[in-house]
Amino acid sequence: MQSVPLARQRQLTVVSQAPRVAGMRVMIADDHDLVREAIASFLQGEGVAEVVTVPNLQDAIRAADEGGSFDLVLLDYNMPGMNGLEGLALMIAANDQRPVAILSGTASRALAEQAIKAGAAGFVPKTMSSRSMVSAVRFMAAGEVYAPFNFMQQADTSSGNLSQRETDVLRGLSEGKSNKEIARDLDLQEVTIKLHVKTLSRKLNAKNRTHAAMIAREMNLI
Amino acid sequence: MQSVPLARQRQLTVVSQAPRVAGMRVMIADDHDLVREAIASFLQGEGVAEVVTVPNLQDAIRAADEGGSFDLVLLDYNMPGMNGLEGLALMIAANDQRPVAILSGTASRALAEQAIKAGAAGFVPKTMSSRSMVSAVRFMAAGEVYAPFNFMQQADTSSGNLSQRETDVLRGLSEGKSNKEIARDLDLQEVTIKLHVKTLSRKLNAKNRTHAAMIAREMNLI
DNA sequence: TAGGTCGCTATCCTTTCGTATAGGATCTGC
């Protein structure tokens, strides 16, 4: 899997040109024992000084609070306490604004973009090999923002053809809201919501609102 | 994580009392490189003779067809080609009815039960440690049916309070079907479906059918 | 056998959805 650095709208503070693997402290937060063990052992094999592993966000935050900040924190997107990308902000704060990356099994471009927009140091899908993983970790610990190249090249067919409004409506749908509620939230008329539901359902190839919500969930659009 | 053998309604053919790890052939099918590598290296460390890894169902079936059956196949539940538990039956056939287990990150008792009912040799959540994994692999390769103990002890609060019919209706809901369609499929009257939708929505604390479907999806009830 | 639960059906009514059709407002690139 090829990788490419993303500059984006953020100041990149390069800690060192050739990152010192030696004294590096990395935390891996994932509820999957298997994944934790795997990443930890690979990183240790690469000479990373300290690898801390925790199974949930709560422990991750405590570890940073008590043991000091890490050069990089890898946060599983689906993990107790995360609640979507909410946990990311908490972790960044707990890690003294230092790099925190999102690790995810359910990979989608939309999610990667959201994560990076929300301040993540990068996005690491579990479909990556350990070799790629290790180099991604080095880059992120050095202050760069990373996302796998083929992710970002992912066809826009999935989410790109939904307009902003349609995405907003879709979010409401997936929360089980009625058209009226969504209209109130977005400060629009109910008919407008109906129109959006109709068009986004067509775009997603969904039979109705329920189907659209399920498809959106499946495609990680929301 | 504690484990316990499940006898269930199936004939258990014990290949050998103390399974020979030596000549064992195991296939790991998972689209997550990280997970594949991890499991493979742990198994090889345990002396498993041959570990084949593939990233999707198609390749897994081809590997069994061409290279002969395996003592155990580990199938990721969320993997290209699986389509829920449909892929399980295909793999079991391709593996000459020999053990095929389901590997999953999104762990729920309901899914584990379904998988085993559908003929899986066991259910392995990715929250398991490598040590537990290795012993589970041994048991399943020996013809036993395995599922992690704490999974099966999981409170019935999640899915247990839904009746069989309600679960059927819920499945229809999550496929975006109308009440009429669901009624036809289940050979019931539309009003009955409405009733079920109402009661299951109450039980799941959902506002409406869309919400119910999303909650079900979130709880891995379907 | 009586009482309880559970699943299914029925009727009636209100609300919400889904669809169609038509028009207005804004912003874009040419």
Next chain:
DNA sequence: GCAGATCCTATACGAAAGGATAGCGACCTA
């Protein structure tokens, strides 16, 4: 400026969903 796209609004109607209440039969259990 104009064409084209995007977004918003309006009216209207049939279909679907949601809710309340009541009754029936099967099954289990005391």
